[in-house]
Amino acid sequence: MEFSGNEMMVNDQPNVFRNPLDPKNATKGRAEEATTDIALESDGLHLFYGETHALKGIDLEMPARQITALIGPSGCGKSTYLRCFNRMNDMIEGVRVEGKVVVEGMDVHRPDVDLERLRKRVGMVFQKSNPFPMSIRENISYGPRMTGIRGRGRLDELVERSLRQADLWEEVRDRLDNSALDLSGGQQQRLCIARTLANEPDILLLDEPASALDPISTAKIEETLFQLKEAYTIVIVTHNLQQAARIADRTAFFMLGELVEVGDTTTMFTKPAKAITEEYITGRFG
């Protein structure tokens, strides 16, 4: 993976992030910061899969503690864009990135970036729920254990809190040591959300988290996300326009690797600036 870009804005802020769950931090200056704090940002971001030009100069800012929805037809690069923020595209052979990707003021392509810490801070939930073949407890505590947190008491506390946050605790509290694979599809996806939350991230990236779920499970996940918005910056890729309209504060419309339009969800869905956005939203293509 190569990276080349403009001289970046170097932010030497140490890698210390607030814990969003800590009430001291959660309340302090929320009102003023809410609209000004930019959690995620990309600047002239180009991405190539070999010869394919998948992202063509994306400039986008995503405010902290809001839900941003990425919508657009299949293959438009939404998921690829999402994976830039925790550098999951590194895994794919032949990917090349140009431009800047900034997470909480830090350029993620700086050579001294600790990839594991970045991914701990920027959690990701995938389209297909992917619980590991372990017990529910082990699934949740996996991230913390891999980053060196030890001690049964500490881990149990994390497990309970994460499951409560993902609204799964009441359903599984009696069978934490059963296989996670025995859960239903919706429960598995909420388990994956809880597993990500156990890492105490600041940002949650969700790649079509409800696309394989029934309406009831989808509603539960949306409910969960709505609650999490209080403390986390959430970016969600979705094919479901109603879902974007229901939960997102801001919506960005992608097409053919380009960012067509971004704005308040209400504005986007009622008075989009561009005709093509309106065509997509009203279902004339997609």
Place this chain on the structure above:
Amino acid sequence: MPDSEAREMSFVGASRGLPSGLPGIWGTALATLIVLLMLAALMWIVAVNAFGWFWPARISEFILENGSVRIGEVVGREPIPSTESGIDAAGHRIQLKTGNRELTRADFLWVDEAEIVEESQPGDLVRVVRTEYGDAFGRIEGAFREDGTEVDTNSPQALEALLETGEEWRRERRRLEEARDDLRRPLTRLEERLDLLERSTRAKSPEGEQEIAELAEAVSAEAERLAPRLDALLHDLDEYSRRLMDSRIVLVSGADEIEVPLANVIEVVWSNKLGFSSRVLHAAREGVLFLFSEPREANTEGGIFPALFGTVLLVLLMSVAVVPLGVVTAVYMAEYARPGLPLRLANQAVNNLAGVPSIVFGMFGLAFFVYQVGGSVDKTFFSDKLPTPTFGTGGVLWASLTLALLTVPVVVVATREGLMAVPTSWRDGSLALGATRWQTLRQIILPAAMPGILTGLILAVSRAAGEVAPLMLTGAVKLAPSLPVDATAPFLHLQRKFMHLGFHIYDISMQSPNVEAAKPMAFATTLVLLLLVILLNLTAIVIRRRLRRAYQGQVV
């Protein structure tokens, strides 16, 4: 609508003969049937021949036209081969196992059916299993105690008592022999050291001579110290040996008479008197004895324990070597190596390695492991024993490493398949949670690939357990003086030569001084090898199923 009618006609109506594919399907079914039948026949032939050996056959007595008497077990019957002119010679002949090798020089005899006047199976005929000369058949006509007094052969109790006494003495003699060896061990060690020193290059130097003198003194001192107890032991031992040689039974078979001292009697079987249940019991005991006793008489008698033990040990050592090597290789090739020409070549090399004839691996093992590595080890660590090689000759370690090399492609291929089959979503999930690649490999990918790894091990074990050719070059022997595992430190003697079931089968069926007598034993050994491979496979399959169960329920 004539058009549509015509179309309809084309696929409705009486069929013309057979559906076109049917003979093909029958052909494939037939081929499958033939394969299955061949496999069943294989199992059947081996099992029948093997079990026939354990089953106590009836002993027949034949009186021939010329008045002579033949006693033995009927083994087979065949038409008499015509000697000249293609005219059928008269009738059939019977193959009789008559034993009594020291008289007839063969265990088997042919008897023309035409010559037989009378055939009977009297209850007083016995088979005597002996430590020397194989089985003896006949009638017990006399029995003597160690003091020369005669035992009433008509009284089963008296005979039984004599045989039991003999059994007891034999046990006592074995115990005394062990006690003697234990007592002598420190002395034996000193003598060995002295012997090595005298043959070494240092013997000529003044210090060497000094050392030899000291050692020789130590030897005689030790001998003197042990002498009283050793003498007492040896005296007892002599006494038992004498009693065992003096007390004896006399067998009569026709005109022949055989004296068997109790020292040589393992068991006396009244085969014709046994009922069904005691026959089963007898066969079971024979089977157990076969598995757990040492071979006798150049492998034509006795059991196969050393070979069984050697095979199991060899396979275990091979597994210990092949699993880490194969898995690590597969992990590198599947997880870390960049795709490209070198990786494709490496893959191809591994696949082709699996097809190399095993004797080639044997040659490699001999040239590299035995001579090269073993030679170096000897020079470095065992130079005081040279020119007698320690590791520089075939041994169980080199044989198992050779087998590991032979089977490593199987493990690599199976593990690679297993690794590839791990869902990418687990990999991504783990990495997205901040785990490193190494952690992901250890915690997620390897456990999930475990069934694949075990499949590889199963295939490797199956192949290794049956492999003979490379072992002949790297340390399998006809008769190993001691097991590679024993009670003396360091307990596992990797340099020792070993016996192996596969080689044992070859040896007793082709290299035996008494092929005919050893034939059923070859089948029994084959059966054991077959069962061993099946058992090893089953174990691995059970473990694999347990592991697989942990991964069930994955929603796709």
